[in-house]
Amino acid sequence: MTSIAVIGAGLAGSIAAHSLQTSAKVTVFEKSGRAGGRMSTRRVESYSFNHGAQFFTARDPEFKDFLKPYIDQNIVTQWNPRITTLDPLDRPFKRIWYEPHYVGTQGMSALAGSLAENLDVRYRCEIASLKSIGKKWQLQDTEHNDYGEFDWVISAIPSAQALNILSSKLQQHAEIADVVFSPCFSLMLGLKNKPALGFDAAVVKNSSISWLAQTHSEQANSYGLVIHSNNAWAKTHIDDEKELLQEQLFASAQQLLNNSLQDVQYAALHRWLYAKVETSAQQDYLIDRENRLAVCGEWCRGNRVEDAFLSGFKLAEFLKTQL
Ligand SMILES: Cc1cc2nc3c(=O)[nH]c(=O)nc-3n(C[C@H](O)[C@H](O)[C@H](O)COP(=O)(O)OP(=O)(O)OC[C@H]3O[C@@H](n4cnc5c(N)ncnc54)[C@H](O)[C@@H]3O)c2cc1C
Numbered sequence: 001m002t003s004i005a006v007i008g009a010g011l012a013g014s015i016a017a018h019s020l021q022t023s024a025k026v027t028v029f030e031k032s033g034r035a036g037g038r039m040s041t042r043r044v045e046s047y048s049f050n051h052g053a054q055f056f057t058a059r060d061p062e063f064k065d066f067l068k069p070y071i072d073q074n075i076v077t078q079w080n081p082r083i084t085t086l087d088p089l090d091r092p093f094k095r096i097w098y099e100p101h102y103v104g105t106q107g108m109s110a111l112a113g114s115l116a117e118n119l120d121v122r123y124r125c126e127i128a129s130l131k132s133i134g135k136k137w138q139l140q141d142t143e144h145n146d147y148g149e150f151d152w153v154i155s156a157i158p159s160a161q162a163l164n165i166l167s168s169k170l171q172q173h174a175e176i177a178d179v180v181f182s183p184c185f186s187l188m189l190g191l192k193n194k195p196a197l198g199f200d201a202a203v204v205k206n207s208s209i210s211w212l213a214q215t216h217s218e219q220a221n222s223y224g225l226v227i228h229s230n231n232a233w234a235k236t237h238i239d240d241e242k243e244l245l246q247e248q249l250f251a252s253a254q255q256l257l258n259n260s261l262q263d264v265q266y267a268a269l270h271r272w273l274y275a276k277v278e279t280s281a282q283q284d285y286l287i288d289r290e291n292r293l294a295v296c297g298e299w300c301r302g303n304r305v306e307d308a309f310l311s312g313f314k315l316a317e318f319l320k321t322q323l
Contacts (some may be wrong), residue, residue: 009121012297038053051226179277
């Protein structure tokens with residue numbers, strides 16, 4: 001049976017591995033301790049924060065079909081927040097969503113997590129390099145451990161990280177180098193009491209903040225807030241001290257919310273270097289058949305969760321015809 005290594009257990013890598021496992025022996029390598037990637041959920045004390053992707057839409061029929069059983073099993077659910085627009089220079093106004101928006105019922109990582117349950121995933125294994133051995137690839141992690149030999153390698157990680165590993169081994173490396181991401185800071189606040197905001201989520205204009213969303217855990221009766229910086233602000237402050245940025249984002253939030261954030265019990269800032277794809281590779285995936293290397297991820301085709309799914313899914317469908 002053909003052996004395939006998939007680097008990265010975000011949605012793109014998880015769906016590619018899931019689709020291929022009927023046709024090949026698939027092993028997934030994931031640097032963190034769980035699947036989900038940027039569809040991530042941080043659980044700390046009694047709080048739970050979706051500090052990466054906030055929700056996703058499903059426009060493509062293949063993605064809609066894929067989601068159906070997950071919606072039936074209540075792993076994914078439609079999200080209907082009270083959503084508003086906040087602007088320090090203007091009055092707030094209610095937003096209307098014209099299409100369904102979805103979230104993981106127990107957190108955004110649930111979808112990839114559910115796929116990964118039936119996959120052979122090696123967690124806490126950060127792949128650093130590939131070595132060509134005859135017609136096979138050998139993977140090596142950052143601790144210089146080797147992980148057997150594979151016929152194919154699929155990279156399902158952000159473009160710059162993919163280049164670090166594949167670099168000139170992949171014929172299309174120049175197309176990957178043209179992809180542009182912008183960063184984002186995510187401030188997570190755990191609160192003792194539910195703030196009286198009058199909305200569940202807000203799009204923010206004319207501020208260092210671009211998005212605010214409340215989280216609420218029924219079991220723990222705890223309230224949290226996720227605050228995303230805007231991408232341009234994050235780019236300007238990318239190497240600033242975290243404590244300073246945390247203070248600045250908190251001050252902007254208090255200004256927007258009329259100082260309604262009281263009794264903050266937990267605060268943490270996360271820096272996302274690869275938050276929003278500004279320039280994609282404008283392809284579903286990249287494949288180098290001669291060298292048996294392939295690349296998927298949302299950045300191949302767009303900047304959303306649905307793009308990650310379609311990139312990984314379409315790559316797997318094509319690869320199955322080549323095995
Ligand atoms: C702050 C933020 C907000 C967002 N908001 C939204 C939103 O509201 N709606 C939306 O549709 N999209 C949103 N997105 C984008 C969405 O999260 C991504 O498009 C999608 O999750 C990308 O999935 P992926 O599988 O391509 O990559 P990732 O999710 O990045 O998966 C890559 C995986 O590879 C692992 N990895 C990386 N390097 C290695 C290595 N060397 N070895 C092993 N493993 C490795 C990582 O740990 C990760 O698990 C947001 C992203 C961010 C950061």
